[in-house]
Amino acid sequence: MHYLEKFKYCPICGSAHFVENDFKSKRCEDCGFVYYFNAAAAVACIIENEKGELLMCRRACNPAKGTLDIVGGFVDPEESSTHAMVREMMEETGVEIREEELQFLFSIPDIYEYSKLTIHSCDTFFKMTIPSDITLKPQDDVAALMWIKKEDINPDEIGLISIRQAVVRYLSTL
Ligand SMILES: [Zn+2]
Structure with a gap:
């Protein structure tokens, strides 16, 4: 099938040709x-605290509503990847971070269905550390936020394929 x-x-011009x-x-x-x-x-970010726990989200919206996720989202027009990550962090957790705190990890392509279209994304993954006692406010397309010990993370509970691959890849390098 052709992408378009x-x-x-x-x-x-509205032509059918x-x-x-x-x-x-x-x-x-x-x-x-x-x-x-x-x-x-x-963009998406693997966020760790000083106890070695990862910040996981419960998705409030489709695709993959109700599954585990990490903080992230799409890059807006005229926005950099790091700026998008700072914005998504504020929108989804209420936490203000700086672009300089984001460490590049790797990039993974993904494919999923949304609104009857097949979306092809190119996901850039970052990592950073924030304190475990920071105030988190789940909002936007995040239903809940939770710190989970690395050994207790079950990749099967992560709904989006590239996010699951990224978490597995990150945990395997530790
Ligand atoms: Zn035309």
């Missing part, structure tokens, strides 16, 4: 417009 199969019409150009782009035969399908940039 569900995009039937040229968004510039919006055809495959190559594996990741379509071209309008009437006005010449070309559109490339790219991965959506996303």
Whole structure:
């Protein structure tokens, strides 16, 4: 299936002659417009405290509602990956962090269904440490926040595939 199969019409002139150009782009035969399908940039952070526990979230929304997750989300237009992580941290936990505190870990691609579209994301993972007694306010698309000992984390409870892979990869390097 072509990445842009569900995009039937040229968004510039409305023509139905919006055809495959190559594996990741379509071209309008009437006005010449070309559109490339790219991965959506996303960020997430493995947050640890001084006791060696990880901060896990309970997802409030689909996809994977009710499963475990870590703090993160999509990068907005005109935003850097680190700025997105600072913003998501504030939106989901109420904790203010600085971009300089984020250490790059690795990047993992992911695929999931959302609103009848297949979303391809490119997830950048960071790590950082915050104090265990910091006040956490679960909000936005996070139903609950909890500190879990590394040895008690069950990867099967993590719903999003790239997040599960990232946590497993991080724990395996310790
Ligand atoms: Zn067109």
